[in-house]
Amino acid sequence: MKASAVAYRLLQLVPVLLGVSVIVFLMMWLTPGDPVEVMLAGQQATAEQAASLRHDMGLDQPPLQRFAVFLGNALTGNFGLSFFHRRPVADVIAERLPATIELTLAALVIALLIAIPLGVVAAVKRGSLFDRLATVGSLFGVSLPGFWFGILLLIPFSVNLKLLPVSGRSSLSCEVAPITHLLVLDSLLRGQLACAGEALRFLTLPAITLALPTAAVLMRVMRASMLEVLRSDYVAFAEAKGLSPRRVLLRHALKNALAPTVTVAAIETGSLLGGNMVVETVFGWPGLGRLVVESIFVRNYPLVQAAVLLYAVTYVLLNFAADILYTRLNPKVEL
Amino acid sequence: MSAIPASPALRAAGPASPGRLGLQTFLANRMSLASAVIVLLILAAAVAAPLVAPHDPNETDLLRRLQPPAWLEGGEWSYLFGCDALGRDILSRIVFGARVSIFIGVAVVALATAIGIALGLAAGYLRGWTDIAISRVVDVLLGFPYLIFAIALMAMMGPGLQNIVLALVYKEWVIPCRVVRGETLAMRQTEFVEAARAVGATRGRIMFGEILPNILSPVIVVATIRMAHVIILEASLSFLGLGVQPPTASWGSMVADGRAFILDAWWVSTFPGLAILVLVLAINVASQGLRDAFDPKIND
Numbered sequence: 001m002k003a004s005a006v007a008y009r010l011l012q013l014v015p016v017l018l019g020v021s022v023i024v025f026l027m028m029w030l031t032p033g034d035p036v037e038v039m040l041a042g043q044q045a046t047a048e049q050a051a052s053l054r055h056d057m058g059l060d061q062p063p064l065q066r067f068a069v070f071l072g073n074a075l076t077g078n079f080g081l082s083f084f085h086r087r088p089v090a091d092v093i094a095e096r097l098p099a100t101i102e103l104t105l106a107a108l109v110i111a112l113l114i115a116i117p118l119g120v121v122a123a124v125k126r127g128s129l130f131d132r133l134a135t136v137g138s139l140f141g142v143s144l145p146g147f148w149f150g151i152l153l154l155i156p157f158s159v160n161l162k163l164l165p166v167s168g169r170s171s172l173s174c175e176v177a178p179i180t181h182l183l184v185l186d187s188l189l190r191g192q193l194a195c196a197g198e199a200l201r202f203l204t205l206p207a208i209t210l211a212l213p214t215a216a217v218l219m220r221v222m223r224a225s226m227l228e229v230l231r232s233d234y235v236a237f238a239e240a241k242g243l244s245p246r247r248v249l250l251r252h253a254l255k256n257a258l259a260p261t262v263t264v265a266a267i268e269t270g271s272l273l274g275g276n277m278v279v280e281t282v283f284g285w286p287g288l289g290r291l292v293v294e295s296i297f298v299r300n301y302p303l304v305q306a307a308v309l310l311y312a313v314t315y316v317l318l319n320f321a322a323d324i325l326y327t328r329l330n331p332k333v334e335l
Numbered sequence: 336m337s338a339i340p341a342s343p344a345l346r347a348a349g350p351a352s353p354g355r356l357g358l359q360t361f362l363a364n365r366m367s368l369a370s371a372v373i374v375l376l377i378l379a380a381a382v383a384a385p386l387v388a389p390h391d392p393n394e395t396d397l398l399r400r401l402q403p404p405a406w407l408e409g410g411e412w413s414y415l416f417g418c419d420a421l422g423r424d425i426l427s428r429i430v431f432g433a434r435v436s437i438f439i440g441v442a443v444v445a446l447a448t449a450i451g452i453a454l455g456l457a458a459g460y461l462r463g464w465t466d467i468a469i470s471r472v473v474d475v476l477l478g479f480p481y482l483i484f485a486i487a488l489m490a491m492m493g494p495g496l497q498n499i500v501l502a503l504v505y506k507e508w509v510i511p512c513r514v515v516r517g518e519t520l521a522m523r524q525t526e527f528v529e530a531a532r533a534v535g536a537t538r539g540r541i542m543f544g545e546i547l548p549n550i551l552s553p554v555i556v557v558a559t560i561r562m563a564h565v566i567i568l569e570a571s572l573s574f575l576g577l578g579v580q581p582p583t584a585s586w587g588s589m590v591a592d593g594r595a596f597i598l599d600a601w602w603v604s605t606f607p608g609l610a611i612l613v614l615v616l617a618i619n620v621a622s623q624g625l626r627d628a629f630d631p632k633i634n635d
Contacts, residue, residue: 019475024487031491139623143616145567147574148590148608151597159598274482278571282594292483293575296490308479308487316478 006324013320020312024305025070031301034059040083041299056080079306084298089306093288098181099169100287103280104272105182106207107214112265114215119222119261120254123230134219141216146275150209150282157205165202167284174198206283210275214268221264226257259329266322270315353629357552360628367624373617381433388427389413393582396422401600417602419592425602428584429610435496435585436614439569440562442500447507448558454508455515456542460523469512476509485568489577499578503565514557518550552629559622563615570611586611 036054045053054060058069073079079089122134158166165171169183174195176186184203187196229235230253238248276289284290288307295303362368380387390413399422405412416425458469476484488502522528523546531545572578573587581588586607593603 015471016474016478019471020478023475023479027487027491139616139619140612143563143567143612143619145570145574145587145590145608145611145615147571147587148604148611151590151594151604152608154597155601270480271482274480277482277486278574281575292486296486296577301490304487304490308483311483312479315480319477 009320009323013316016316017313020316021071021074021309022067024309024312025067027308028301028305045083053081053083074306074309080302082295082300082303084295084300084303089303092291092303093306093310096286096288096291099285100273100276100280100289102182102184103203103206103210103276103285103287104269106184106203107210107272107275108265108269110207110211111215111218111268112261114211115218115222116258116261119219120226120249120257122219122223123226123257124249126227131223134223138216138219141212141219144212146209146213147278147282149212150205150279153205153209163201164205169202169286170195170199171202206279206285209282210272210279213275214265214272217268218261218265222257222261225260226253229253229257232256256330259326262329263322263326266318266325270318273311273314353552357629361624364624364627367621367627370617370620370624373613374621377433377614377617378437380430381437384430384434388424388430389415390424390427392423392427392431392584394423398422401596401603403600404602404606416606417600419589419603420596420600425589425606428589429586429607432584432586432589432607432610433614435573435579435583436566436569436611439496439499439503440566443503443507443565443569444558444562446500446504447561448511448554450504450508451511451513452515452547452554455512456519456546458512459516459519460538460542460546466516470516473509473512476506479506481506482568482571485572486575486577489572494577494580496579496583499569499572502572503568507561507565510561511554511557514553515550518553519546522546522549556622556626556630559618559625563618563622566615566618567611 036050036059040050040053058066061069077090079093081087082089082092085092118134118137122131125131154166157164174187174192176183176190176192176195179186179189183199184196187193187199235248235253238252239245243252273289276287277293278289279285280287280290281293288310292304292307295301295307396418399414399418401420402414402418402422403410404417405415407417410417414424414426416429419425419428454469458466484506485502488505489498492498492502519542528541528545531541536545569578570585570587570590573585574591576588576591578587579585589607590604590611593600593605593607596603
């Protein structure tokens with residue numbers, strides 16, 4: 001893969017990111033009425049505070065200038081003040097982001113752990129009972145409303161067996177000095193194994209709920225790409241050479257069949273970001289998704305705007321990473 | 336001058352047309368057929384909700400607060416799935432809730448498909464600046480995770496049935512548009528399109544009269560797959576309190592209402608969620624059958 005091709009692809013992201021910022025900016029325009037009045041309703045703000053907020057949000061300037069201010073602020077990470085929290089929006093987001101990253105990564109790992117082995121076995125045993133069950137399972141996975149499934153999981157595991165907590169991210173008894181701000185990882189790095197176990201207990205149900213629809217999609221991709229690889233000449237050649245079926249499968253077929261799955265996994269991480277809002281709400285997970293939903297109800301628009309922009313930029317970059325990853329794993333494809 | 340080749344749409348009238356073969360394949364697939372029947376039954380129940388529902392969905396009766404389903408102790412057969420926290424009949428609310436889910440599913444997919452077809456045909460057939468402009472807008476909208484985009488729009492526009500449809504259509508049209516554009520690009524070089532161009536057919540006539548009838552199969556298949564997705568999105572928005580507002584029954588908000596009582600009254604959340612699962616699963620299985628029958632290129 002040539003560096004110039006990557007640079008060209010990166011350059012193509014610029015108009016997309018600019019377009020994304022325009023849409024996020026325009027969303028504010030859809031808000032009926034004066035956004036400042038709507039935001040300050042019931043907060044007993046003075047006229048000066050309202051004027052200051054209007055100035056901070058650039059509402060006292062013409063539209064193009066407002067967009068320029070918005071873009072400049074976005075590039076420097078200045079999204080104004082979260083009136084509800086009485087702190088800068090960027091600080092509030094930074095505080096909640098690690099919980100969302102931890103949940104997303106855990107869901108991604110679970111999804112891959114489910115999808116890869118099931119997809120491989122379903123492809124190898126094509127047409128068998130296992131294959132049919134896996135196909136039905138994947139259809140269930142994509143049809144499950146995550147918010148409902150999460151609530152259902154709470155009944156046996158949290159209410160009846162009391163194995164896993166109902167909500168939250170950690171118990172008060174565990175205090176771990178942050179390194180990465182990912183609780184499980186930090187607890188392990190600090191050697192606090194009990195706290196790592198405790199953090200994992202909190203993480204399990206939300207991560208499984210978030211992972212299942214993605215696992216269903218990835219399993220289908222894995223099965224399809226494995227079927228294609230198993231039909232290829234080099235697999236037939238490896239078998240003809242007398243290599244054991246296990247070696248053919250693990251050393252030759254799996255490696256090549258993984259490329260599309262890993263690529264789709266990178267893209268699906270974007271869907272996990274969306275799913276976070278629902279799952280974090282169900283499990284009271286203190287992440288960015290729940291913060292956005294809470295902010296909507298208190299009309300904390302600068303925070304919603306900043307978070308949506310952050311999600312969109314992450315999503316665009318994930319798609320870019322998926323492209324690069326695909327070309328790295330599959331040298332036949334050029335950018 | 337050589338004879339103008341007949342378009343596949345004209346040939347479709349024959350006995351072994353792809354459409355008829357596809358229909359036969361679909362009808363032979365028992366799983367898909369059964370799923371299609373389930374979808375039709377739910378649709379019929381939604382349309383005839385006032386006749387089918389045993390009670391008024393908004394009628395409260397605090398004496399029946401959190402009454403269990405009929406087969407549990409304290410249940411009554413006239414309240415099959417029990418009652419919610421306000422003593423409303425859950426089954427009746429599920430039947431009326433189907434109206435919301437199906438209306439939004441159909442309205443969003445129909446509007447998005449219409450927009451997607453028009454813009455996809457224009458981009459794929461006219462090419463040039465039209466294609467560049469439409470494709471860039473598509474790229475930008477694809478830059479947003481779907482649910483986050485819809486949540487942000489609902490936050491700005493406020494809740495309500497019409498706003499949900501709008502919030503979902505704003506991004507949904509991108510998917511049929513991409514499919515139509517791709518198919519149109521492949522079609523624009525075919526003999527019958529060249530022939531229509533040679534006899535002086537207008538651009539509109541070629542796009543809507545010649546190309547569109549021949550690319551409808553994948554568009555319909557994609558539309559059915561997307562309907563399942565849209566129904567889950569609507570339920571998610573309603574669950575978060577950003578969708579249909581009370582007292583209108585919506586499956587997503589019913590699940591949310593029952594969350595607080597999950598310890599003592601599991602049925603309040605369970606049955607509406609099950610209704611979403613059954614409808615979405617049936618649409619997904621039926622659409623897979625449709626895809627196998629009408630668009631076999633993407634099998635396996």
